[in-house]
Amino acid sequence: MIRSLFKKICSCIAFVLLCNLFSYAQVSFKFNITANGKPLLLNDSSYTNGFNEAYQVTRLKYYISNILFKGDDVMLFNERVLLMDAGNTDSIVFPSSNGNYHSLDFTIGVDSALNCSGAQDEALDPLNGMFWTWNSGYIFFKLEGYSPASKADLGRIEHHVGGYRFPNNVARRITLPFPRKLEVKAGSKHTIIVNIDLDKYWKGISDIKIADQALLMTPGRLAIKAADNFQGMFSIKSIE
Amino acid sequence: MKIKVLISFFLFIAAALVFISATNDDGYGPYAPTPLKFVIPTGWPKPPTDIFAKNKLTEEGFQLGKKLFYDPRLSSDKEISCASCHQPFAGFATFDHDLSHGVLNTFTTRNAPALMNLAWMTAYHWDGGINHIEVQPLSPLTAPNEMGSALDTVLLFLKADTSYKRLFKKAFGDANITSQRMLKALAQFTGSLITANSKYDRVMNGRDSFSRFEANGYKHFKVHCASCHKEPLFTDNSFRNNGRPINRFKDNGRMMITGLAGDSLKFKVPSLRNVQYSYPYMHDGSIFSVPQVVDHYMKVTAAQPKGLDSNLGSPIKLTPLQKNELSYFLYTLTDTSFTKSKRFGPDGPVFFKH
Numbered sequence: 001m002i003r004s005l006f007k008k009i010c011s012c013i014a015f016v017l018l019c020n021l022f023s024y025a026q027v028s029f030k031f032n033i034t035a036n037g038k039p040l041l042l043n044d045s046s047y048t049n050g051f052n053e054a055y056q057v058t059r060l061k062y063y064i065s066n067i068l069f070k071g072d073d074v075m076l077f078n079e080r081v082l083l084m085d086a087g088n089t090d091s092i093v094f095p096s097s098n099g100n101y102h103s104l105d106f107t108i109g110v111d112s113a114l115n116c117s118g119a120q121d122e123a124l125d126p127l128n129g130m131f132w133t134w135n136s137g138y139i140f141f142k143l144e145g146y147s148p149a150s151k152a153d154l155g156r157i158e159h160h161v162g163g164y165r166f167p168n169n170v171a172r173r174i175t176l177p178f179p180r181k182l183e184v185k186a187g188s189k190h191t192i193i194v195n196i197d198l199d200k201y202w203k204g205i206s207d208i209k210i211a212d213q214a215l216l217m218t219p220g221r222l223a224i225k226a227a228d229n230f231q232g233m234f235s236i237k238s239i240e
Numbered sequence: 241m242k243i244k245v246l247i248s249f250f251l252f253i254a255a256a257l258v259f260i261s262a263t264n265d266d267g268y269g270p271y272a273p274t275p276l277k278f279v280i281p282t283g284w285p286k287p288p289t290d291i292f293a294k295n296k297l298t299e300e301g302f303q304l305g306k307k308l309f310y311d312p313r314l315s316s317d318k319e320i321s322c323a324s325c326h327q328p329f330a331g332f333a334t335f336d337h338d339l340s341h342g343v344l345n346t347f348t349t350r351n352a353p354a355l356m357n358l359a360w361m362t363a364y365h366w367d368g369g370i371n372h373i374e375v376q377p378l379s380p381l382t383a384p385n386e387m388g389s390a391l392d393t394v395l396l397f398l399k400a401d402t403s404y405k406r407l408f409k410k411a412f413g414d415a416n417i418t419s420q421r422m423l424k425a426l427a428q429f430t431g432s433l434i435t436a437n438s439k440y441d442r443v444m445n446g447r448d449s450f451s452r453f454e455a456n457g458y459k460h461f462k463v464h465c466a467s468c469h470k471e472p473l474f475t476d477n478s479f480r481n482n483g484r485p486i487n488r489f490k491d492n493g494r495m496m497i498t499g500l501a502g503d504s505l506k507f508k509v510p511s512l513r514n515v516q517y518s519y520p521y522m523h524d525g526s527i528f529s530v531p532q533v534v535d536h537y538m539k540v541t542a543a544q545p546k547g548l549d550s551n552l553g554s555p556i557k558l559t560p561l562q563k564n565e566l567s568y569f570l571y572t573l574t575d576t577s578f579t580k581s582k583r584f585g586p587d588g589p590v591f592f593k594h
Binding site: 115116117118119120121125126127131133134135136137168218219220221 | 418427
């Protein structure tokens with residue numbers, strides 16, 4: 001009874017705050033994924049990686065967390081964990097405080113503590129198919145598809161890149177400087193378009209050949225190789 | 241003036257909302273949880289982490305977890321419950337089975353461990369691959385050779401069942417059924433499975449005494465076994481190689497999780513409580529009786545195969561009489577108040593597939 005009363009009062013307060021929010025600045029992100037310079041389409045379209053291996057992508061999901069905006073004298077931090085899905089191109093919206101920002105940092109992956117603190121919900125709900133059941137921990141980056149180069153059954157590609165335990169932790173911090181200073185003023189709205197270049201996933205700091213590693217399902221050396229290519233995949237395409 | 245009208249209007253709305261929420265009933269009964277206290281048995285260490293820190297232990301949560309544990313309808317063929325493999329009368333292991341039956345005539349590739357004192361562990365399964373008690377059920381629920389289902393299927397089933405809606409409401413405050421709540425409820429049940437009332441415990445607490453046979457066995461135990469099977473839990477929860485050979489599943493144990501060659505054939509040291517009922521033994525159920533286990537240790541410490549744990553570095557030599565004494569000591573770890581517990585046992589008759 002007291003609890004529900006408290007809840008109601010809280011929601012009233014939240015409502016009032018929310019009304020105020022509309023006068024706040026808003027920054028949203030859009031993540032665009034490309035392969036061979038074209039927007040990635042799931043299922044039907046075929047692409048070629050740097051080793052001349054053709055492939056199709058049926059599923060691409062990854063976690064982004066601890067988003068940080070750095071400015072001259074301001075920092076804006078959001079520790080939320082977001083599950084991104086190439087099949088779903090909605091943008092992420094954050095209320096932002098005023099200031100001049102020059103770069104964006106975020107983690108591909110999930111903080112190690114959240115990998116071993118029991119059952120989680122929302123983006124981290126095991127229902128999202130991003131939690132390993134036999135070797136606890138989240139899959140940080142999941143790419144599935146087919147390739148004639150794959151030696152796995154049915155020509156499958158299954159890359160489940162994850163691992164939170166030392167020395168196999170593959171959470172990677174990505175730093176992206178803005179092409180120009182981002183000035184956030186009261187009431188202003190900005191959209192940052194981040195490009196993810198899948199070509200660089202196969203060929204970056206490490207070489208990931210489908211013929212050699214169509215299946216990547218456990219934390220360890222191969223997962224580290226794949227994760228080392230993350231930084232190179234991301235760039236800021238534009239700020240609107 | 242206008243402002244005042246506006247304020248009183250908002251206050252009126254707020255008051256109305258409070259009134260409505262207080263009187264509305266969702267039809268799933270009241271929410272009045274009864275908190276439970278997690279009691280550490282006398283003389284036992286504190287658990288290394290508090291598994292209930294973010295999962296408030298309540299009678300209602302425990303009862304929901306228990307219902308889930310005994311419900312075969314969570315499996316794909318509706319025949320296999322957690323309890324099919326973790327049977328109360330076998331100390332929550334599978335009675336008399338080296339490997340357990342999963343759905344559709346499948347078999348597990350490992351022996352079902354006797355579930356007990358899980359709150360003192362920080363890693364679950366023989367290889368320690370599971371890092372928290374709450375996420376453990378994801379493995380049997382989805383494994384094709386265990387319950388063979390999928391998480392969304394299980395949740396759909398629960399959501400369609402009014403009695404589960406009532407139980408979730410009782411345990412968590414509303415009838416919303418989520419994977420997190422289901423897993424937390426299961427952990428309330430499994431984490432409560434404490435066995436600490438064997439003859440051994442009574443002797444330690446000064447309420448009983450060992451026979452001369454058992455007392456001698458206890459001495460042998462302390463010399464040869466207690467370094468790994470540490471009292472009072474009878475495990476130090478470490479991963480060790482006790483000399484079992486590689487089996488037909490090429491099961492490398494801990495190495496499959498850490499990827500380290502040095503962890504090959506290391507398995508989690510199991511507790512020996514209720515060992516009288518939890519046979520067959522070892523990660524693959526390859527030894528069928530306690531005297532045969534002792535034979536294994538005598539043989540393996542004489543042969544000293546590569547990789548054998550250093551705690552087994554010198555030969556264990558026991559006469560036939562001493563072997564019996566050791567076995568009799570191990571049978572003092574039997575706690576029938578646990579294996580026959582009404583609180584932990586099924587509420588009605590259950591059918592176990594063999």
